[in-house]
Amino acid sequence: MHIQCTICSDLVNQAESLYVTKCGHIFHHQCLAQWIERSKSCPQCRNKVTERCMFRVFPTVSEGSREDAATLQARLDHAALQLRTHQAQLKDLHEQLAQATANSTHKDALVAAAEKRLVAQECALAALRQKLAHAADRTRDTERLQRDNEQLHRTLHTLNGLQRVLQATAGEVEDTLRDYSDPRTVATFAAALKR
Known part of the structure; x- marks a missing residue:
């Protein structure tokens, strides 16, 4: 079991001078003494604390280094597994991004080609409109000439x-x-x- 001093955020060990407040929280003696000079409340739960409410403790901690090492190794293995999983997911996401980029590039090329065809068709349509206008002018001229011809034919008759x-x-x-x-x-x- 690891105990942490919430004032300095360091782990405490049995060789250090440890104090407990009446609310049951453990701190380094030096950290708690400096805290009490500034504030008369527990740094963790904010209950009222004075120097008379602090008691020195002498914890007896068993050496569980093998168990701790095994636990730490299991945590390390689990973290490594999670890292490999995340790396595989990241690789998949990169591949999906590359595929999406390629698809986007292909679609952009298709859109550009379609725009070029559209411009060419609009040019052809404009040319056809000009030809149609010219043909309409010629039709009007032909109709006028036919009327003149009919008038001349009647006059000749x-x-x-x-x-x-x-x-x-x-x-x-x-x-x-x-x-x-x-x-x-x-x-x-x-x-x-x-x-």
Whole structure:
């Protein structure tokens, strides 16, 4: 059994001058005397203590060095086992950390590749939008040209009809005018005939 002086935190042995308080706590005589000069209470339980409440003790301790050595060796072996267990756990944790770091690096590379593909697709999409806008412009131009072409075709048809009217006889003029239902075309023909 090991007894500790709670004032100086050292172990006491039977060769030292040991004192006990009336509350039953054991201290080195020098430690307790200095304590009592500052405070009139037990350093351990704070009960009131004076010099008259302190008694010297003479403990008889049996030599149990073999048992103590065996106990200490068992504690040492147990501590070594715990240390090996903790080291194995630490090694496993390091391996898990390395695996997680490798996975994270791989996923970062996948994300970077996906971002590059996304940028390329956005560029391609922007180019397609430009082409679509250009195609829409061309479609509008084509539709305008078709309208102009139809207008020119109608004008040409009217001019051809006018030429026939100017060169035709009265009966042929009547037959030609029956083919035209547009009042403006008929008025154009009438004006040309007046002249």
